[in-house]
Amino acid sequence: EVQLVESGEGLVQPGSSMKLSCVASGFTFSNYGMNWIRQAPKKGLEWIALIYYDSSSKYYADSVKGRFTISRDNSKNTLYLEMNSLRSEDTAMYYCAKRSYRGFDYWGQGVMVTVSS
Amino acid sequence: DIQMTQSPASLSASLEEIVTITCQASQDIGNWLSWYQQKPGKSPQLLIYGATSLADGVPSRFSGSRSGTQYSLKISRLQVEDIGIYYCLQAYSAPFTFGSGTKLEIK
Numbered sequence: 001e002v003q004l005v006e007s008g009e010g011l012v013q014p015g016s017s018m019k020l021s022c023v024a025s026g027f028t029f030s031n032y033g034m035n036w037i038r039q040a041p042k043k044g045l046e047w048i049a050l051i052y053y054d055s056s057s058k059y060y061a062d063s064v065k066g067r068f069t070i071s072r073d074n075s076k077n078t079l080y081l082e083m084n085s086l087r088s089e090d091t092a093m094y095y096c097a098k099r100s101y102r103g104f105d106y107w108g109q110g111v112m113v114t115v116s117s
Numbered sequence: 118d119i120q121m122t123q124s125p126a127s128l129s130a131s132l133e134e135i136v137t138i139t140c141q142a143s144q145d146i147g148n149w150l151s152w153y154q155q156k157p158g159k160s161p162q163l164l165i166y167g168a169t170s171l172a173d174g175v176p177s178r179f180s181g182s183r184s185g186t187q188y189s190l191k192i193s194r195l196q197v198e199d200i201g202i203y204y205c206l207q208a209y210s211a212p213f214t215f216g217s218g219t220k221l222e223i224k
Binding site: 035037044045046047050059060061062095099101102103104105107108109110 | 118151153155160161162163166167170172202204206208211212213214215216217218
């Protein structure tokens with residue numbers, strides 16, 4: 001059974017940093033690209049980052065480029081999102097999602113990140 | 118960047134009714150279009166991929182179609198369990214983009 005489990009939820013002050021993790025199981029993690037998607041309260045889905053299966057390429061939404069870094073450790077079946085210079089508008093539920101030819105076929109349960117003073 | 122224009126923003130329909138949601142891509146994305154259903158308090162779930170292929174376990178009343186750069190999701194006979202918010206996603210070219218969502222309610 002495919003599972004994606006995010007962690008790192010919390011409340012942080014504006015300008016601070018935070019790191020999210022997503023542990024994968026039930027599939028060969030090192031064969032698939034992975035994504036982070038977020039959803040602000042009562043808002044729609046926003047794709048924010050993609051990393052290729054071998055970390056050879058990374059892409060970001062303009063809203064997070066230069067502040068967020070996506071990475072992965074295939075030996076640990078883990079995806080990461082390092083978030084710096086956090087702003088109130090980064091407050092959202094953050095999901096990791098597996099990418100396949102079928103689209104984003106599996107999603108984690110999400111973790112809430114709140115940026116507030 | 119590719120824009121996805123989704124309509125309608127909300128939709129109220131009766132049980133057993135046919136429902137159609139559309140997404141218009143700002144440029145050619147081929148069949149790199151997928152549809153997702155999100156129920157309240159839950160993670161999104163894949164419904165349709167490759168514009169027209171049904172994801173595993175998804176009821177056959179859901180279908181997807183494409184006409185040029187316009188993509189549609191059809192629910193042939195609306196059921197109570199279909200309420201939620203529906204999103205399209207283009208994964209043709211990064212940055213990937215979701216449509217703005219369609220909130221589906223039962224009349």
